[in-house]
Amino acid sequence: MSIAENKKAFFNYHIEERFEAGIVLAGWEIKSIRSGQIQLTDGYVVIKDGELFLIGLRINALRSASTHVNPEPDRTKKLLMHKAEIRRLIGKVEQKGHTLVPLNLHYKGGRVKVDVALAKGKAEHDKRHTIKDRDWQREQGRLMRHKVSAPHKD
Template identity: 70%
Template sequence: MSQASPKTAPRTAARQPVDSRIADNKKALYNYHIEERFEAGMVLQGWEVKALREGKVQLTDGYVVIREGELYLIGCQVNPLRTASTHVSADSARTKKLLLHKDQIRRLIGKVEQKGHTLVPLNLHWKSGKVKCEIALAKGKAEHDKRDTIKDREGKREVERAMKTRNR
């Protein structure tokens, strides 16, 4: 039996673990009440996928809009790699199309038309070698709800600290 040379050796599907996070939108959980979550595929260019593998993405200012019955992710910054995008004019703030089933999009259109509901991206992650965007149907939090969130978080931290010192 002959050994395969490095050039002809079979490539692995992805260099990343099968289901790993690329980026999280931590502001979304602070600013919104999450009502329902959806996983959408993304239409990306090659240089964007390479940049995502390196973690060159910022999701905090991103939001989802519905145009002509399709979903688009706006405000998601994918910073191009210098080495991977020499022949392509990269637009880091390019609008990216999200892929969902038609019936899910129709349901979302109905919900978003209700007062106070919006679509926000929660995270980008790898799933079976493909980039997926988790989006959420959300309702904006009032200022007092945000304060309650902070109080709950600080309370949990204090309990954890107390448990740590007690266990020592």
């Protein structure tokens, strides 16, 4: 079950590989995620000292959050992956044009996981091509609906 999706990632990047990572969260963040107070569109992943960190994931605190905790919505979250996977990602990210972007958050076994993609940025003409293809698919769907719903004249 998907919690939040980063639809802009598919528009702005060519997705080459996907990885699943755990995420370190505080208790108030889990409560907020369960109530849907999350925004993933501006998120990105950085590698620092051989560890992965998710920056730009916004989790808005609930009004009923604890008073002794000062919730920070834009806190940097640590991602959990095997060391060998991280080393492999470091090698790929060092190649020109590659980056790591979060695709979605989902539950797996009662825990929140993040799908991280190794991606390459799209050029402006590629984005226009994506829009053109999407519009054509939509138009094809409309034409097929009209063709199916039109009565036959024999």
